[in-house]
Amino acid sequence: MHDTVIPFDDRGFAYGDGLFETVLVRDGEPLLWEAHMERLARGCVRLGFVGPERAMLDTLPAQAGQGLHVLKLVVTRGRGGRGYLPPADPQPSLRWQFSAFAPHQERWREGIRVRLCRLRLAIQPCLAGLKHLNRLENVLARQEWNDPDIAEGLLCDSAGRLVEATCMNLFWQRDGRWETPRLDACGVAGTLRAALLAERPIAEVAMDTDELAGVDALWLGNSVQGVWPVARLDDAEGNTVARWPITAIHRPLQNAGHALLGYPGLAD
Amino acid sequence: MHDTVIPFDDRGFAYGDGLFETVLVRDGEPLLWEAHMERLARGCVRLGFVGPERAMLDTLPAQAGQGLHVLKLVVTRGRGGRGYLPPADPQPSLRWQFSAFAPHQERWREGIRVRLCRLRLAIQPCLAGLKHLNRLENVLARQEWNDPDIAEGLLCDSAGRLVEATCMNLFWQRDGRWETPRLDACGVAGTLRAALLAERPIAEVAMDTDELAGVDALWLGNSVQGVWPVARLDDAEGNTVARWPITAIHRPLQNAGHALLGYPGLAD
Incomplete structure (x- = not known):
């Protein structure tokens, strides 16, 4: 059932014992829906509970109506007593909300400035x-900076390997190849990333942060914003450590991503 | 304000962006209240928001009335839009609930059986x-076992060092000294642990899991259950790797903890 309020003893509130998805919906049609459903199902298996019925989930996107929306859906293990042990027969909860949405189109064209974060993701x-x-x-x-000119922060893990940005996945081109960080130690495996990996030659690799400045092109992407090329990289002290002119080299990966999301291609 | 329901966009529900305390309250009087308030305040500083007024928090325990209760209080960063960036002017929320409580007294006397967990805490x-x-x-x-004879599971971090149990802190005696794991990499610094450290000679140390079977006595403790001596330790496959008869060696640390919580001492 859809409730806009959550009981105090919902395990999502008590322990973060649940999962979420943010889905781009255009005129009631979800984008990358299968990838979202697959990740959600994988998450339920990993956390050890049976999620909501797929048939129920499938009815949600059409409720958005016309225009571009983001559907945020949250699945938790449901209510539970005090204590970490889940109930023997959990009744998972499903809640959702739609927000009208417009992507940052100027970032597609002009690229973004990003910084390295101090925080290191735990493995x-x-x-x-x-x-x-x-x-x-x-x-x-995300609290490490408040300069609105900085669009995102890049995160590495405690071993110094690049992982992701705070809410986007990371891609780069090096020696003519597209690469993205492996996500077997930490990080969120984005649905746009999954869809791109399924249809394009992109290698999942381990790369140390200090190699980043040497790549030929760098992008961030997710399933609601599309793909942003990175024009400038700052370190955690605010010093610029690399710049990349936004050129034709950036457009093929952007256009591959945007085709998956129904966003326009970029000519440049 | 106290609400028993949480809005969908509360950051506690969305991201686990908050803190909690579980406080033993006897006849309206909280135990280890200063330690709970100190940890909560430290958490708010670390997460970067101003928590509820201390004067407000101080009014809560008396609402329990007569008898033994656990007060669970949850402080979150409050409501926020979609996205990890906290609002510029967050309005933290405070919610709480009382539950009637009775400790497992037989575990004080007879000790408990515990197991090693497979999961390793991230650093x-x-x-x-x-x-x-x-x-x-x-x-x-906590999902790794469901045998009710096993009272708790012990956790080590990804480097193999002992940290805690799923909801209790860990203490042992070795070479006549009391020790407890350092908690600078992960784990929850319990309030009973803090109070014992403040008044007794207990060393905070790093110890690998495989040294555990060699200690002279082992205990688990927290601020609601008191201190349980460990009688038997199983590995993650269910094989018993150590047994400790519950004797007079266990009572001094238990009695020190129980004095702090108003629980009876153990003679044995």
Whole structure:
């Protein structure tokens, strides 16, 4: 059932014991719906409960009506007593909300400025890849800057390997190849990333942060904003450590991503 | 304000962006209240928001009335839009609930059986020690067994060092000294642990899991249950790897903890 309020003893509130998805919906049609449903199902298996019926979930996007919306849906293990032990027969909850949405189109064209975050993501293979509700690391990382000219912050793990941005996945081109960080230690495996990996030659690799300035092109992407090319990279002290002119090299990956989301291609 | 329901856009629900405390309250008088308030205040500083007024918090325990209760209080950063960036002027929320409570007294006397968990806690110094709302690791660890004869599961971090149990802190005696794990990499710094450290000679140390079977006595403790001596330790496969007869060696630490909580001492 859809409730806009959550009981105090919902385990999503008590422990972050649940998962969420943010889905781009155009005129009631969801984009990358299968990828969202797959990640949600994978998350339920990993957390150890049976999620809501797929047939129920499938009815949600059409409720958005005309225009561009983001559907945020939250699935939790439901209500539970005090204590970490889940109820023997949990009744998972499903709640959702639509927000009208417009992507940052100027960022598609002109690119963005990003910074490296100080916070390092903890290595936890049991939760890696999931879009679960334990997001304090992302919240802390996003608080590291408030300059509106900086669009995103890049995160590495405690071993110094690049992982993601606070709410986007990371892609780069090096030696003529497209690459993206492996996400088996931490990070959220985005649905746009999954769809691009399925149809394009993109290698999942381990790369240390200090190699980043040497790549030929760098992008951030997710399933609601599309793909942003990175024009400038600052370190955590605010010093610019790399600049990339936004050129034709950036457009093929952007256009591949935008085709998956129904966004316009970029000519440049 | 106290609400028993939480709005969908509360950041506690969305991201686990908050903290909690579980406080033992006897006849309206809280136990270890200063330690709970100190940890809560430290958590608010670490997460970067101003928590509820202390004067407001101080009014809560008396609402319990007569008898033994647990007061669970949850403080979150309050409502926020979609996205990890906190609002510029957050309005933190405070919610609470009382539950009638009775400790497991037979465990004080007879001791408990525990197991080692397979899950390893991720190393995240930014969140270490806090009782924050991102508790999926504890939930996953607690799901590893359902044998009611096993009272708790012991957790080590990804480097193999002992940290805590799923909802209790860990103490042991070795070479005549009391020790407890350091909690600068992960784990929750319990209030009973803090109070014992403040008044007794207990060393905070790093110890690998495989040294555990060699200690002279082992205990688990928290601020609601008191202190349980450990009689038997199983590994994650269910094989018993150590047994400790419950004797007079266990009573001094138990009695020190119980004095802090108003629980009876143990003679044995």
